[in-house]
Amino acid sequence: MDDPEKKPCADVYGESQHHSLTTSTTGMDVVSKVLDDDNLLREIILCVGFPTTLVCASLVCKCWYHHASDRKFLSRFHEGNPSHLLGFYLEDTDDPSVAAHFFPMLPQPAELATVIRSARFSLDPHRSEMSDMMGCRNGNVLISLYDGRDFTVGVHSPLHPERGLAVLPPFPELQIQDGYFCGMNDLLLSKEEGDGLSYIYVLVESTMERTKSMVHIDVLRNGDTVWRRHLDLATDRFLCPRFDPKAVLADDKIYIASAQRDIVVLDLMGSSISTILLPQGVEYGDRDTTLARANNASGVYLIHAKKLELCIWLHKGGNWLLVHNICLREMVAGLKMTGCEDENEATAPLRINHVGDYDEFVFLEMSRCALHLDIKYKKLRKVYDVEEKDRHLGDIHPFMMIWPPTFPTLKNDYGNAI
Incomplete structure (x- = not known):
């Protein structure tokens, strides 16, 4: 006779096994429903956080x-x-x-720390022919090259060192009109286009009497090998672009600081020139005012430093809108920098070295230190001390993670895989 005490045990085992299989099947069904729902899947991928992780996610399947x-x-x-x-x-x-030296912003998330370690930031290989650094744009470093006779522009890609140094075609030559002169403050701007950069070269010539100006704009499209004349604009006023602050390209408009409190706007699509006055009470001074492009094609930001206060305006709809008024007094005091006590403010002026696109951050100079201000979170920290042998800080050129990321080439003969 069967032992009645063992029967329940057999039943329990059978039920447990059945329950385990049912649970496993149910779990797979849930996962399948999630992954088969395109809308939900996109929301999940949005949460990966970094472009490097986004590329990894793209490798899962087509x-x-x-x-x-x-x-x-x-x-x-x-x-x-x-x-x-x-x-x-x-x-x-x-x-x-x-050669300009690269300093990483620390700490970095593990995903980006890996990117920094594998990159080749050094500009020393180009030091013999390099005259100065022109800036960084979307993972590229622009440097001015001089061979003893002509100037050209080199493009170094630290995140893709295998590409080597690309050299842009020589700038177009300009036949200056009789009675006109051309200053040295020509402009080179760049913008993202496709998987690379396009470049815009601006040259201004003016009458000897300084009463009229002519603006010449040439464009080098991504992939082109020659510059092409895009536009010639004449104006019945004297244009003299300032070296500081630097010009900004935003939404096919070039914003150029001019005179004492003007911004000249060159509309590349509308083929026109207009002028914006700075906000009331603001004038260009000693590295206390700069421009930055807005992120939604709405215009341009103006950032102005006065003592320990940072004011940020957005020009939109023909008017200036004050979007931030940041007092740095307590932040600076917390850093305990020599010469930055309240009574010494006059001996430690606050200057703007560089502003990031879209008004995200500002690099400031104060008391022989470089400071980084995160505008969104209102956090200030010291990122560099000027060495004793140097007279001053020098120019800062922020280097951003490239966007959009480079995805692998999709092969059509791989079934469901990449």
């Missing part, structure tokens, strides 16, 4: 690849995950023979 590389999806991803500041180049403006 479905994930198409979601991750879709232009509309990338736009949403970038809104929630702006480009990260990897570090900055510091240029010695007193000695052009010294």
Whole structure:
């Protein structure tokens, strides 16, 4: 006779096994429903946080690849995950023979720390022919090259060292009109286009009487090998672009600081020239005012430093809107820098060295120190001390993580895989 006490045990084992299989099947069904729901899957991928992780997600299968590389999806991803500041180049403006040096912003998330370690930031290989650094744009470093006779522009890609140094075609030559002269303050601007950069070269010639000016604009499209004349604009006023603050390109408009309190706007699509006055009470001074492009094609930001106060305006709809008024007194006091006590403010002026795109951060100078201000979170920290041998800080050029990321080439003969 069967032992009645053993029967329940057999039943329990059978029920347990059945329950385990049912639970496993149910779990797989839930996962399948999630991964088969394109809308939900996109929301999940939005949470990966970094462009490097986004590329990894695209390698799972073709479905994930198409979601991750879709232009509309990338736009949403970038809104929630702006480009990260990897570090900055510091240029010695007193000695052009010294190559600019890269300093990483620390700490970094593990994903981006890996990117920094694998990059090749050094500009020393180009030091013999390099005259100065022109800036950074979307993972590229622009440097001015001089061979003893002509100036050209080199493009170094630290995140893709295998590309080597690309050299732009020589700038177009201009036949200056009789009775006109051309200043040395020509402009080179760049913007993202496709998987690379396009460049805009601006040259201004004016009458000897300084009563009229002619603006010449040439464009080098991504992939082109020659400059092409885009526009010639004449104006019945004297235009003299300032070296500081630097010009800004935003939404096919070039904003150029001019005179004492003007911004000249060159509309590349509308083929027109207009002028914006600075906000009331603001004038260009000693590195206390600068411009930055807005992120939604709405215009331009103006950042002005006065003592320990930072005011940020957005020009929109023909008017200036004050969007930030940041008092730095307590932040500076917390850093305990020599010469920055209240009574010594006059001996430690606050200057703006560089502003990031979209008004995200500002690099400031104070008391022989470089400071980084995160505008969104109102956090100030010291990132560099000027060495005793140097007279001053030099120019800072922020280096951002490239956007959009480079996705692998999709092969059509791989079934469901990449």
